[in-house]
Amino acid sequence: MKSIVYMDHAAATPVAPQVIEAMLPFFDREFANPSTVYDLGFKAKGVVDEQRARVAELINAEPEEILFTASGAEANNLAIKGSVFASYGKKDRIITSAIEHHSVLNSARFFERLGYEVAVLPVDASGVVDPKHLHKILDNDASRVALVSVMHGNAEIGTLEHIEALAALCHQYGVLFHTDAAATVGNIPVDVKDLGVDLLTISGPAFGAPKGTGALYFRRNTRLMPLVHGGIQERGRRAGTENVPGIVGLGTAASLARNGLAERMALLEELRDRLITGVVERVPHVVCTGHPRMRLPGHASFCIEAVEGEALIYMLSREGIYANTGSACASKALKISPVLGALGVPAATAQGSVVFTLNETNTPEEVDYVLEKLPQVVATLRAMSPIWKD
Amino acid sequence: MKSIVYMDHAAATPVAPQVIEAMLPFFDREFANPSTVYDLGFKAKGVVDEQRARVAELINAEPEEILFTASGAEANNLAIKGSVFASYGKKDRIITSAIEHHSVLNSARFFERLGYEVAVLPVDASGVVDPKHLHKILDNDASRVALVSVMHGNAEIGTLEHIEALAALCHQYGVLFHTDAAATVGNIPVDVKDLGVDLLTISGPAFGAPKGTGALYFRRNTRLMPLVHGGIQERGRRAGTENVPGIVGLGTAASLARNGLAERMALLEELRDRLITGVVERVPHVVCTGHPRMRLPGHASFCIEAVEGEALIYMLSREGIYANTGSACASKALKISPVLGALGVPAATAQGSVVFTLNETNTPEEVDYVLEKLPQVVATLRAMSPIWKD
Amino acid sequence: MYSEKVMQHFATPQNVGVIEDADGVGEVGNPVCGDMMTFYIKVNNGKIEDVKYQTFGCVAAIAVSSQVSELVKGKTLEEAKSLTKGVVAEALGGLPKQKMHCSNLGADALARAIHDYETRTHGQHPCPHRENQTAGCTQGCCDTGEIS
Amino acid sequence: MYSEKVMQHFATPQNVGVIEDADGVGEVGNPVCGDMMTFYIKVNNGKIEDVKYQTFGCVAAIAVSSQVSELVKGKTLEEAKSLTKGVVAEALGGLPKQKMHCSNLGADALARAIHDYETRTHGQHPCPHRENQTAGCTQGCCDTGEIS
Numbered sequence A, B: 001m002k003s004i005v006y007m008d009h010a011a012a013t014p015v016a017p018q019v020i021e022a023m024l025p026f027f028d029r030e031f032a033n034p035s036t037v038y039d040l041g042f043k044a045k046g047v048v049d050e051q052r053a054r055v056a057e058l059i060n061a062e063p064e065e066i067l068f069t070a071s072g073a074e075a076n077n078l079a080i081k082g083s084v085f086a087s088y089g090k091k092d093r094i095i096t097s098a099i100e101h102h103s104v105l106n107s108a109r110f111f112e113r114l115g116y117e118v119a120v121l122p123v124d125a126s127g128v129v130d131p132k133h134l135h136k137i138l139d140n141d142a143s144r145v146a147l148v149s150v151m152h153g154n155a156e157i158g159t160l161e162h163i164e165a166l167a168a169l170c171h172q173y174g175v176l177f178h179t180d181a182a183a184t185v186g187n188i189p190v191d192v193k194d195l196g197v198d199l200l201t202i203s204g205p206a207f208g209a210p211k212g213t214g215a216l217y218f219r220r221n222t223r224l225m226p227l228v229h230g231g232i233q234e235r236g237r238r239a240g241t242e243n244v245p246g247i248v249g250l251g252t253a254a255s256l257a258r259n260g261l262a263e264r265m266a267l268l269e270e271l272r273d274r275l276i277t278g279v280v281e282r283v284p285h286v287v288c289t290g291h292p293r294m295r296l297p298g299h300a301s302f303c304i305e306a307v308e309g310e311a312l313i314y315m316l317s318r319e320g321i322y323a324n325t326g327s328a329c330a331s332k333a334l335k336i337s338p339v340l341g342a343l344g345v346p347a348a349t350a351q352g353s354v355v356f357t358l359n360e361t362n363t364p365e366e367v368d369y370v371l372e373k374l375p376q377v378v379a380t381l382r383a384m385s386p387i388w389k390d
Numbered sequence C, D: 001m002y003s004e005k006v007m008q009h010f011a012t013p014q015n016v017g018v019i020e021d022a023d024g025v026g027e028v029g030n031p032v033c034g035d036m037m038t039f040y041i042k043v044n045n046g047k048i049e050d051v052k053y054q055t056f057g058c059v060a061a062i063a064v065s066s067q068v069s070e071l072v073k074g075k076t077l078e079e080a081k082s083l084t085k086g087v088v089a090e091a092l093g094g095l096p097k098q099k100m101h102c103s104n105l106g107a108d109a110l111a112r113a114i115h116d117y118e119t120r121t122h123g124q125h126p127c128p129h130r131e132n133q134t135a136g137c138t139q140g141c142c143d144t145g146e147i148s
C-alpha cells in the first residue's frame, strides 16, 4: 500500500513522466513564438498544430475544429459567450440544465443582464435530464434560442447525460448545442460525430494534461465571437501567446488517453463497483448519488447521513485517503451544492457528501483500505453528531 | 559568437533553468487542486499565494491586488471587459489610444456593438499620447467614461507613455485608468503606486516566465466582472483550475526580474544604442521608429526604405539573426501596422519595418554581427527592388 | 488553512458527548450552512462543573465546540456568559475568514445551555425582554439564543 | 510555412534585374499589401528571349517572380500569356493560403509587359475592348493589366 490513497482525480491528476518529458524542450530550447515569421516560429506553429490533430483524434474531430484554451472553464465560457454573442440581437434565450458546472451556469446568467432569458432544465433524482423537457421549450419557441448547453458527465455525481438525443432534438429545431465534456473526455470514449454536438468542452487536467490547459471543439462553420479578443492566434478566435509547452502536454496526454481506454474503463468500473458495494454494506444510512449505471467508470459518490463532508474529508486525509465533498461547509458560498439540490437531496443529507474519483493507478487494495477506514471515520463523527440516532 | 543571434525577446523569451526547476514538482508530485479542502490542496493554495506576493512585489502592489491569467491578452480583456461591464448601464464610453495592442483595441471595439462609443487618442510621430487630448475629452463628458486605457510601453516601436500624467488626469475626473504594461513589467521598473493606475496588465513570457502566464493588477476595490465566469478561483474573478506550475514559473521569473534590474537596463541601453547608431550609419535611408529617449532599454526599431520586412526577416534568419517586423505582408490582415500608421509612417516605408528586442544575454559582438549582416541583406533586397533608386 | 490549534482540537476533540442528566441543554442550528451543535452543562455552586457537546458540522465547528468546552469548564456562569466568538477564535489561533461564523455556533449553544439552566433552576426566565414571568419574550432573542 | 521550392527561389532568385532596352515593361502594385513588381521582356521571333524583374515584396512575391521568369523564358508570347497564378503556385509546390494573392503579382506583371510589347510593336492596341485604334479601352482592363 502506498502511503497516500489518492481518489480525487476529478479535481486534479498528476502529469505523467512522458508528458512532462514532451513539454520540457518548449520552455527553453524551442521557445519561439508561433506567430513569428521565421523558421523557428513556423516550427513552433507546426508543433501546436500537431497537438491540435492529436486532440482532434481523441474526440473524432478535425484539427481545425479544435481551439486551445487555458481551462475547461474558459472553454465553457468561450462556447457560451462566443456563440451567444455571435447571434446577439437575433436570439435572446439560453437553455441549460440544473446540474451544470458554475462556468456554464454563470456564463449563461451573465446574459440575463443583457436582457436574455435563461431556462434551466430539471433533472431527475439520479441527475438525468429528460429530453422531453427540452422538447417542450423548443417546441414553444426555438427561433429565440441562441444555445442549449447540457453537460456530458457530472464530476460530482458521475451521471452521464443523453447527449445524442438532446443534440438531435436541437438540430431538429435548428438550434446550436454545446456539451461540457470536461469530466468525460479522456475518461470514456467521446466522439463528436456520434454525439452530434456543435460545441464541446475539454479540460486537460481531467486526463493527465497539465493544469492551465483545455480546448473547445467547435463544429466547422460554427460562428464564435472570441472570449479573449486580440490578435490572430487560434485563427482570430482566442488571442494571447500560445502556451506551447502546455499545448504539447495536452496533445501528448490526449494521445496517451486513447491507449487501452476500454481496458482502463473495465478496470475502473470494477474498482468503482467494489467501492460502492462495500460502502453500502459497511456504512449504514448512506445514499448513493447519481445514476447507478449511466455513470463515469471510476466515479463513486455518496451522501452519508449525520456527518459533515469537510470534517469527513479531513479525517480521511489523516488516514492518507484523499477524496472530495460537495458539502455546504466546504463550498465558498456555504450553500448546499446546486447539483445535490437539483437531485432533491435534503440539505442535511447533502452535508454528508463524499466523492471518490479513481484512476487506473488505484488498486483493489486501496479500495479495501478505504472500506476499512471509512466506516471507522464515519462512526467517530457520528458519535459526536447530535442528529445521529442509532 | 553563438550560432543564433536571437533579438526577438518581445515575441518570446526562453525560460531560465531555475524557473523550470521551480515549476517541475508541481506537474507530478505536488499536483493537488488548490481548491480542495485537504492538506495537499491547502499547500497548493499556499504556493499560489506565495507567487501572488512575488508578482505583487515586482510592481509594488499588494498580493490581493494580483489576479493570475493565461496571457497578457487575457489580462487586457479582463481589465477592459471586466471594468466596463461592471458599470454597464451607467457609462457608455471607452477611451484608448491609436497604438494599443489588438487585445486592448478589440476589447474596446467589442463594446461598440453593445452601444458604446470608443474614442481613440492620437499619438505624435514618435508614438507619444499627449495628455491634452485626453483632457479635452474628459472635460467634455467624463461622467460617461467607463474606462481609459493607454499602454505603458509599445513592443513594436519601443515608446514609453506618460502614464502618471494620464492616470492623474483620469482620477481628477473620477475615471478608471488601465495601462497595458505587458511590454514593460520585468524590463523596466514598474510601480503601480507611482503610476497611480487602477488596472495594469502583465505578460509572463515578456520576462522569462513560461508561455500561458500573465496577471492583472487591480487596485483594491476596483469592481471587475469576470471574463471567465465560474467557480471560486481567484476569489471569484477568474474561474478555471489554477495553472499551478505556470504560476510558480511566473512568480519565480518575477523574483528574478527584480535582481539587478538597473544594471541590466544600463547594459541593454548601451547595446541598443550601439545597434541604433550602427544601423543609421551603415544603412542609408533608414528611419528610426518610436521615441529616441523615452523607449524600452533593449528596443531598436527601424523602417528601411524600399525593402519588405518579411523578406528581410527571412534573409536575416538565414544568417542566424532573429528579429521581428510589422510589415503588412507579415501580418495576417495584410494591412499596414496600425501602430506605424498612427505615427504617420507612409505605407511603403512601413513595409520595411524591422524590430530588434534584446535581452541581457545579447552581447556587443552579436550587435556587431548584426551591423555586419544587415547592410548586406538590405543591399541584396534593394538590388532587386523596383522602388530603390540610389 | 487551519491553525495547528484547530487541527489539534479536531484530531482529539475534548469533552465530546452527552450529559444525560444535564442541568442545562442548548442547541443551535447554523443558519449559514445548516449544521447543528448541542451543549450540555452540569452546574454546581454557580460553576460549570461539567460540559459536553455534540456537533454536526465542519472541522472548524468541531474545533470550536472543543475549544469552548475547555474554556468554560470550571468557570462561573458569569464568566462563561461573557465568552464571545472573538475569544474562541483567538484561543484557536484564528480561523479562516469564511469559517468565522462557525465560532458563533459554540458561544451560542453554550449561552443557550446556560439560559436553559437558569430558566429551569430559578423557575424564571432571565430574559430581559419579557414583562413578567408568564409573558413570552418580546424581542425574539429567546428563539435565537441571543441572551446578554 | 513555405515550401522547399519557394525557399530555393527566395534564396537564389533567378533572372533578377532590369533589361535596359526591353521590348516590353510591365509594372503592378499589389493592392492587398502595397508591394510592387516590374517585369522586363526581350522578344525575338514571337518568343521571350530574355526576361528580368524587380520585386518589392515578401518572400512569396520574390519566389513568384523568379518562378514566373523561369516558366516563360524561351516560351512564345502565346504560351506566356496563358500563364495563370494557379500554374505559378503549383510550380512553387504550393503557397500558404494568405500568400496566394502574391502569385497574381507575377502573372499580372508579365501580362502587362507583353501587352506593352504588343502595343509598341504592332503600333496598335491589342485590347479587345476598344472599338478602333484611337478609342480607349471601354472595360478598364488596360488599367488593371487584365489582358486576356
Ligand SMILES: Cc1ncc(COP(=O)(O)O)c(C=O)c1O
Binding pocket: A239, A240, A241, B010, B011, B070, B071, B072, B073, B074, B076, B101, B103, B151, B153, B154, B155, B180, B181, B182, B183, B203, B204, B205, B213, B214
Ligand atoms: C503591449 C502588449 N500587450 C499585450 C500583449 C499580449 O501579451 P500575451 O502574448 O501574453 O497575450 C503583448 C505581446 O507582445 C504586448 O506587447
Ligand SMILES: Cc1ncc(COP(=O)(O)O)c(C=O)c1O
Binding pocket: A010, A011, A070, A071, A072, A073, A074, A076, A101, A103, A151, A153, A154, A155, A180, A181, A182, A183, A203, A204, A205, A213, A214, B239, B240, B241
Ligand atoms: C463538468 C466540468 N466542467 C468544467 C470544469 C472546469 O474545468 P477546469 O478546471 O479545467 O476549468 C470541471 C472541473 O472539474 C468540470 O468537472
Ligand code: FES
Binding pocket: A328, A329, A330, A334, C030, C033, C034, C035, C056, C057, C058, C059, C060, C061, C099, C102
Ligand atoms: S459548520 Fe459549516 S462551515 Fe463550519
Ligand code: FES
Binding pocket: B328, B329, B330, B334, D030, D033, D034, D035, D056, D057, D058, D059, D060, D061, D099, D102
Ligand atoms: S507581397 Fe505582400 S504578402 Fe506577398
